[in-house]
Amino acid sequence: MSERRRWRVGELAKASGLTVRTLHHYEHIGLLAPGSRTEGRQRLYDARDVRRLYRICALRDLGLSLAEIGRVFERGSLRDALRAHRDRVDAEIDRLRTLRRLIDHACAHSDETETLLTMIEAMTRVVRRGEERQADPKQAEARWRKLGRELRACMKAGEVPSSARARAVARKALKGILEFAGGDRATVEALAFLRKHAPPRNLAGWDAAMMRYLDQALEHVT
Amino acid sequence: MSERRRWRVGELAKASGLTVRTLHHYEHIGLLAPGSRTEGRQRLYDARDVRRLYRICALRDLGLSLAEIGRVFERGSLRDALRAHRDRVDAEIDRLRTLRRLIDHACAHSDETETLLTMIEAMTRVVRRGEERQADPKQAEARWRKLGRELRACMKAGEVPSSARARAVARKALKGILEFAGGDRATVEALAFLRKHAPPRNLAGWDAAMMRYLDQALEHVT
DNA sequence: TTGCTCCTCACGTCACGTGAGGTGGC
């Protein structure tokens, strides 16, 4: 009674929603070989193969690579693979969110290709090479840390952002920003936008609240 | 005085953070050719090339393909390209969010590879092929629409989910769910999870509030 | 002359898509 149901490659393709070529590919890389073949070398998949295929599809739909899936089936821990994958997904979501805001900001603020390009260029320059452009990154960081401490003192003392002390800090910060931007207006604007919408995490001890406070103080500085 | 600054390929690579191979590639596909070459065929990039390169990098960092970037430079509207891209980014964020919840749910609820696989398989089966499994999709949809109307009537009348009328609707819904799941417990659970965490949009006229109401009513049905 | 940089092929990656040319009939 071992006359079990068999599937030819086209049948399995139709049932699974994959293509015949995909099944060939999975066999080629050693991920799923049919249990048997006919005398004419036609592939015959059995129930075990089908089961395995659905698991492959499930993991693939989660975004695992075929190589990772192979490893999970061989001996790996699915849990570890999933945890690692979850972290990758989280990072990707973060990245896309920032990107989304950047694109939207660009779209909303200009119609002209030239202007748009300049703006995007400035933004990505800031995002990508941020620290690299500093003459001396360590010195620059120490300076921002110091400014951060001064600003935090203003905040703790309950001073409004328009107070003389807060404005003094803001003026020093503005000088640092202008220096960083190399005098490029688009870069200064891009920095302001990024401070608001995609605050860098843990940048020299600054947090989002401090950046908001700084932006308010900057509005009172000429 | 046209002795302008020139860059050899290695210099430009270092300055831009790209590899030499990448610059070769951009030339190969017609995206960025050096303004000139030496007698020994060495590439010489000028300021215009550098400018163009930074724009290419900016658009690439936004996620545009090299082909799209080429089109934008030739004649295309950057704005249209950005809008289209923004929509793609949005869709991708949605997809990853659902995925994220799915992975987390799976991780949180089991240690065993076997169980995890079965759970994930059930979920992706539901997500991917939802409607296909119905014997008659049109008839099924009409049925869910009818149930939706009955449920909405309960809600409008201000009845609590434990009321007799709501429970009657819930019992009918449960029957439909069991049928859809083909008697598979894992699939039923997966459906419940997805109703809560990744509600399908506009499924036979049901919205998220209705699904919450149904879930509450289901808790009062044995 | 010694290094370093540059050059042009050309194959590899990843997950398949897309024919081409020929054979099988679970």
Added chain:
DNA sequence: TTGCTCCTCACGTCACGTGAGGTGGC
């Protein structure tokens, strides 16, 4: 015999990475 499905190469996609073997000196 006619269709339909199956078979095995093998090149194409995308954005480069990675040598291999040889030449230039912006």
